[in-house]
Amino acid sequence: MIPAVVPCTDRALWDEYVDRFQGHPQQLWGWGETKAMHGWSVDRVLLNDGDNTIGCAQLLIRRLPVPFRALVYIPRGPMCSVEDAPAVLSSLADHAAARHRGVALSIEPDWDKDSPYAAAVSEAGFRESTNTVLIPRTLILDLRRSDDELMAEMSKSTRANIRKAMRSDVEFRKVKNESELEQVLAIYHETAERAGFGIHEDQYYRDIFRNMGDGSPIIGAFDGEQMLAFVWLARSGSTAFELYGGVSAEGQKQRVNYGVKWAALQSMREDGCSRYDFNGLLNDGISDFKKQFAKHENMLLGTWEKPLSPFYPAYSKAMPLARKGLQTARRLVKTAAGRARLVLRRG
Known part of the structure; x- marks a missing residue:
């Protein structure tokens, strides 16, 4: 054939x-x-x-x-x-x-x-x-599992940080418009400078937001109108794939990065995805944070x-x-x- x-x-x-x-x-x-x-x-x-x-x-x-x-x-x-x-x-x-x-x-x-x-x-x-x-080395979660089953793979401190963030006055929701997208980009620049990684020009991210539409949701943590952290994804019918993430200095203090990650997992499950790919694991601080959400790795x-x-x-x-x-x-x-x-x- x-x-x-x-x-x-x-x-x-x-x-x-x-x-x-x-x-x-x-x-x-x-x-x-x-x-x-x-x-x-x-x-x-x-x-x-x-x-x-x-x-x-x-x-x-x-x-x-x-x-x-x-x-x-x-x-x-x-x-x-x-x-x-x-x-x-x-x-x-x-x-x-x-x-x-x-x-x-x-x-x-x-x-x-x-x-x-x-x-x-x-x-x-x-x-x-x-x-x-x-x-190729990554972490993929099965979103068909319950909240309790997902949390069972996390450390005690990670679960505590998630619960604390979810009990706070911070609102976790999808980014609605291009004005909020500019807050995303500002936090991403701040995060890249702090963590020491390179990023694209801003227009690249604006084009993803416009071209992908509902296929590229951004989950933000908001204190009023002020964004503190975000997780930016691309998703198909079955798979959610992390593209970018960032947290402001204030967001770090409040540890809302744990809450926004958890909110992203739940949001993608609600959208019908069965897999959540954290998009790569290296030997760096960002990967150490990702690995707090499960006990396994995928290759x-x-x-x-x-x-x-x-x-x-x-x-x-x-x-x-x-x-x-x-x-x-x-x-x-x-x-x-x-x-x-x-x-x-x-x-």
Whole structure:
């Protein structure tokens, strides 16, 4: 069986297929629209076996210098059954080579590392890669469980902090408009500076908010009209995926970051999601906070690439060096920006 690759240009139909296959929110139409506004192009395709659609994938294409031409990337996809995965992956690779002249097809599926999908990916000619975008080590909660069952996996102090926050006068609710979004961005800048991580330009986040709509809710902790903390998510029919989070200095004092996380879990369950992905665990303070909400960890399949060009060996060596250089440049820019803000404050 060689499934036919058919483009999909209807937003409602596309998102319907994502939910039909219990796909990840980074496969939703609105996520692709945002990436298309920031350096990528998008190709959404259905994989058809006769009259049956057996899979789908939202491909992101990044143009590269000659001779590499393009990288084709599928974040948290494709979507298909394990039985159909070898044929779906092979057809997608052929499509990426013929349609986009990609040097490689890179995938980071929403599949467990120990699942039968691993054998299917290898069978389709993919190899593991260190060119990781989405961290495979993560924490995924089963939202079909009750509050008591979820809290049973938390430490005593975490449960106490949640209950204290929920008994306070702080209101936990979804962000309603772009005015409140600006408060989100202000807190995110403050959090990034305090924790020492890089962020996108503000317009990127505004575009997510507009393009994703209800597919990207932000749960905020409000003291009156003043926001103290937030958790920003993307969600499909089955999966809620944390994108960003932040807390103000005052919010830290009141420990509302525990309450807003709990409110996000409950809100996503009310919206019908059965999985809540904390989006990656590293060895840092933010990850230590995430790990307070469960006793387990999850490991997804990771990053896999299929070479599509004779220039792939050169690409595979050049990409890590280029990424390291870009990270160094971002750190330098961030340091310079921090110094400039300090000078302005002193002035």
